[in-house]
Amino acid sequence: xxPRPKPERFRLRRTMMFMNAQKPGLxxxxxIYGVDSIMLDLEDAVAENQKDAAxxxxxxxxxxxxxxDTEVIVRIxxxxxxxxxxxxxxxxxxxxxxxxxxxxESAQDVLTVEKAVEEAEKExxxxxxxTLLMAALESPKGxxxxxxxxxxxxxMFGVAISGGDFRKCMQTKPTPSGIDMLTxxxxxxxxxxxxxxxxxxxxxxDLDDTEGFLNEVRQNKEMGFDGKSLINPKQIxxxxxxxxxxxxxxxxxxxxxRAFREAAAQGIGVFTVNxxxxxxxxxxGAERTLKLAKACGMYEGDLV
Amino acid sequence: MKNAVGRDIPEYLLRDGREVYQGKNYMxxxxxxxxxxxxxxxxxxxxxxxxxxxxxALRQVGARSGMTFSFHHHLRNGDFVVNMVMQAxxxxxxxxxxxxxxxxxxxxxxxxxxxxEDGKVVGIxxxxxxxxxxxxxxxxxxxxxxxxxxHGGRPRAIEAGEVHIDIAVVAxxxxxxxxxxxxxxxKSNCGSLGYAMxxxxxxxxxxxxxxxxxxxxxxxxxxxxxxxxxxVVVDSIGNPKKIASAAARISQNPRDLMMAENVAKVIxxxxxxxxxxxxxxxxxxxxxxxxxxxxxxxxxxxxxMGWAIGGICGPMVEMLKKGKVGKVIDVQDFDxxxxxxxxxxxxxxxxxxxxxxxxxxxxxxVNKLDFVVLAALEIDTGFNxxxxxxxxxxxxxxxxxxxxxxxxxxxxxxxxxxxxGRMATVCKNVxxxxxxxxxxxxxxxxxxxxxNPLRPDLIKCLxxxxxxxVSIESLQEKAYSLVGTPDDLEWEDKVVAVxxxxxxxxxxxxxxxxxxxx
Numbered sequence: 104x105x106p107r108p109k110p111e112r113f114r115l116r117r118t119m120m121f122m123n124a125q126k127p128g129l130x131x132x133x134x135i136y137g138v139d140s141i142m143l144d145l146e147d148a149v150a151e152n153q154k155d156a157a158x159x160x161x162x163x164x165x166x167x168x169x170x171x172d173t174e175v176i177v178r179i180x181x182x183x184x185x186x187x188x189x190x191x192x193x194x195x196x197x198x199x200x201x202x203x204x205x206x207x208e209s210a211q212d213v214l215t216v217e218k219a220v221e222e223a224e225k226e227x228x229x230x231x232x233x234t235l236l237m238a239a240l241e242s243p244k245g246x247x248x249x250x251x252x253x254x255x256x257x258x259m260f261g262v263a264i265s266g267g268d269f270r271k272c273m274q275t276k277p278t279p280s281g282i283d284m285l286t287x288x289x290x291x292x293x294x295x296x297x298x299x300x301x302x303x304x305x306x307x308x309d310l311d312d313t314e315g316f317l318n319e320v321r322q323n324k325e326m327g328f329d330g331k332s333l334i335n336p337k338q339i340x341x342x343x344x345x346x347x348x349x350x351x352x353x354x355x356x357x358x359x360x361r362a363f364r365e366a367a368a369q370g371i372g373v374f375t376v377n378x379x380x381x382x383x384x385x386x387x388g389a390e391r392t393l394k395l396a397k398a399c400g401m402y403e404g405d406l407v
Numbered sequence: 408m409k410n411a412v413g414r415d416i417p418e419y420l421l422r423d424g425r426e427v428y429q430g431k432n433y434m435x436x437x438x439x440x441x442x443x444x445x446x447x448x449x450x451x452x453x454x455x456x457x458x459x460x461x462x463x464a465l466r467q468v469g470a471r472s473g474m475t476f477s478f479h480h481h482l483r484n485g486d487f488v489v490n491m492v493m494q495a496x497x498x499x500x501x502x503x504x505x506x507x508x509x510x511x512x513x514x515x516x517x518x519x520x521x522x523x524e525d526g527k528v529v530g531i532x533x534x535x536x537x538x539x540x541x542x543x544x545x546x547x548x549x550x551x552x553x554x555x556x557x558h559g560g561r562p563r564a565i566e567a568g569e570v571h572i573d574i575a576v577v578a579x580x581x582x583x584x585x586x587x588x589x590x591x592x593x594k595s596n597c598g599s600l601g602y603a604m605x606x607x608x609x610x611x612x613x614x615x616x617x618x619x620x621x622x623x624x625x626x627x628x629x630x631x632x633x634x635x636x637x638x639v640v641v642d643s644i645g646n647p648k649k650i651a652s653a654a655a656r657i658s659q660n661p662r663d664l665m666m667a668e669n670v671a672k673v674i675x676x677x678x679x680x681x682x683x684x685x686x687x688x689x690x691x692x693x694x695x696x697x698x699x700x701x702x703x704x705x706x707x708x709x710x711x712m713g714w715a716i717g718g719i720c721g722p723m724v725e726m727l728k729k730g731k732v733g734k735v736i737d738v739q740d741f742d743x744x745x746x747x748x749x750x751x752x753x754x755x756x757x758x759x760x761x762x763x764x765x766x767x768x769x770x771x772x773v774n775k776l777d778f779v780v781l782a783a784l785e786i787d788t789g790f791n792x793x794x795x796x797x798x799x800x801x802x803x804x805x806x807x808x809x810x811x812x813x814x815x816x817x818x819x820x821x822x823x824x825x826x827x828g829r830m831a832t833v834c835k836n837v838x839x840x841x842x843x844x845x846x847x848x849x850x851x852x853x854x855x856x857x858x859n860p861l862r863p864d865l866i867k868c869l870x871x872x873x874x875x876x877v878s879i880e881s882l883q884e885k886a887y888s889l890v891g892t893p894d895d896l897e898w899e900d901k902v903v904a905v906x907x908x909x910x911x912x913x914x915x916x917x918x919x920x921x922x923x924x925x
Contacts, residue, residue: 131889132853132854132889135662135665135853135854136661136665335661336661336662336664336665337661337664340668400873
């Protein structure tokens with residue numbers, strides 16, 4: 104039995120890699136690639152008559168494999184299927200860090216899952232509130248209800264858009280510029296930030312189109328996403344590189360945080376660093392930069 | 408007697424001045440008396456040396472029982488020639504008490520296993536031993552222990568007279584009527600004939616077997632007519648599909664790619680990675696993929712590779728053609744891209760196994776090598792590598808150039824997954840030591856990198872470059888935690904194979920395995 108530490112609601116999630124929960128060869132050591140979160144899939148990757156087998160495989164993996172610092176999230180089947188309740192029981196019993204709600208369209212969907220999670224936590228003697236939630240928005244309705252979904256539960260750590268289904272609803276297809284999902288991505292980002300949770304972009308499925316992938320990830324970063332969903336380990340490093348702060352940003356963030364802490368100790372609120380006025384409002388961003396820098400091996404100090 | 412890698416070598420093997428392994432460079436500075444062959448004079452001009460059949464050729468060179476026959480393995484698993492010659496010698500001429508000294512033996516030579524069981528073939532000397540031959544030797548059916556040598560150790564032993572070749576048989580993709588041979592231009596092309604060269608020079612008699620007779624003179628010849636007694640033309644010397652793959656493709660397996668990238672990172676962190684550096688890599692998944700990532704670092708630093716050696720395949724030829732490597736010197740070719748390039752692409756040269764890796768000569772290429780990237784069946788916490796015996800103790804591998812390049816190079820990197828199925832690759836004690844741990848510098852696995860504590864300089868390089876690394880013990884523990892601790896193998900006393908270190912001392916022995924009882 105591998106005890107997993109209590110999940111952190113807000114942590115670094117630059118990369119979330121999907122893998123079929125039914126494939127032991129894939130999930131047995133998915134952590135070796137350095138991904139921030141792995142997403143064990145009980146939904147689309149698993150054939151309808153294999154759902155039960157996949158749950159057994161998942162439970163066994165959660166109970167016997169030491170995933171270390173890698174976050175373990177499970178994508179459960181949609182609320183319109185007969186599978187989701189049993190999926191939730193397995194996730195909670197196995198001690199998954201979080202559950203991804205597929206095809207989420209309303210705050211009620213989140214609350215429905217939350218209720219089942221809490222019941223499962225009671226059933227299996229798991230600390231109430233331990234299991235985190237995130238929602239996948241896959242339809243126009245989901246996007247329009249993004250804010251209420253994001254704000255529906257204190258367990259919610261993030262929201263992601265699922266491009267395949269969404270584009271189908273919108274009768275569009277992937278474009279190099281990303282204009283096909285620009286509005287949806289933007290609305291989801293605003294909702295997530297308004298609710299104070301994280302926001303993740305959809306997968307890029309053409310593994311041979313390296314340049315297209317890099318362009319999309321660059322756009323993700325510019326738009327303000329926290330991370331990206333992935334389908335192959337070879338996509339991990341490029342995302343981490345693109346999401347890494349520049350050296351200049353790291354130096355600046357370190358100076359700001361250090362100056363802020365010294366100033367605060369002396370009872371000073373506003374101060375200047377290298378001629379620029381800095382106050383408390385800059386600090387969360389600077390701390391985030393340092394955490395990111397630490398994860399990227401660019402910062403070894405002890406401020407974060 | 409225990410040797411320098413802690414292996415117990417039976418005293419009875421230590422006769423005629425034979426010693427146990429004493430460590431790297433033990434023989435340095437000693438003298439070697441070369442053994443010359445006794446060859447027939449062909450003073451009267453011959454229009455042609457072609458004879459009708461292998462049997463005729465064997466008769467002409469006086470083949471008889473008790474002789475040692477040598478073969479090269481350039482036709483790999485497509486080879487027909489070993490079996491054809493053994494059939495002619497044993498079944499048609501009725502010879503027995505035969506020793507086969509081959510550069511390597513594999514599944515293609517399964518029929519030889521029966522000659523071993525029948526007691527017709529009594530000795531095997533080879534670098535690689537796989538398939539049924541490996542099984543019958545492991546079962547103790549060969550009358551004398553097989554002798555396993557590295558690719559460099561073999562020409563050393565031949566030159567020193569430790570193995571005397573009575574008849575060398577050279578399978579030749581092309582030959583002219585007097586025996587000038589090349590590895591290209593025919594229908595069963597293999598490219599380099601590097602492993603046949605020393606044999607042809609040191610054998611008393613040389614028979615060329617070809618399936619493509621070309622006009623005289625077949626130049627530039629890899630094996631020269633001056634050493635050849637007879638030429639036999641047969642329908643086919645091998646199955647081209649199994650001689651060289653169409654093109655060695657770089658793995659798309661994410662695990663291989665991750666390891667390959669880490670190999671390149673390690674290389675780029677060392678002071679040897681500079682303009683003109685030298686390099687050898689294998690054709691296994693992560694070893695070959697290392698080329699790809701290395702090229703990226705070369706571009707970033709604006710440097711070129713001076714030269715590459717080894718078994719060569721397409722990706723290295725590509726780099727040569729792009730001008731990213733100055734020269735490629737080639738002892739064997741693994742795919743058609745390499746076969747079609749040797750001696751054709753400028754700066755793609757052929758070399759003999761002796762020139763490649765012989766520790767007793769005066770200038771083997773491995774001694775000038777900066778980096779070598781190698782695979783392993785097993786590696787233990789002393790960094791000793793096994794590439795010969797399986798986890799069941801059965802002979803199913805080949806030292807090849809592994810011990811030679813590891814010993815000669817400045818930085819030897821082993822790349823291997825931590826576990827293969829239920830087998831721990833990183834283990835407490837390898838079944839057989841084929842490459843001593845003192846020659847191995849860095850281990851790259853999918854679960855982390857370990858540096859040999861004998862190389863504090865390399866540890867510092869990795870630290871300075873921010874490349875995380877762990878102890879090899881922690882990797883071994885991780886492996887056992889994943890797949891469990893393997894039971895010890897159970898052996899009988901009988902030694903079935905003697906593993907020679909490249910310098911001729913005894914590095915390890917393989918004993919008869921007790922049959923598995925459940």
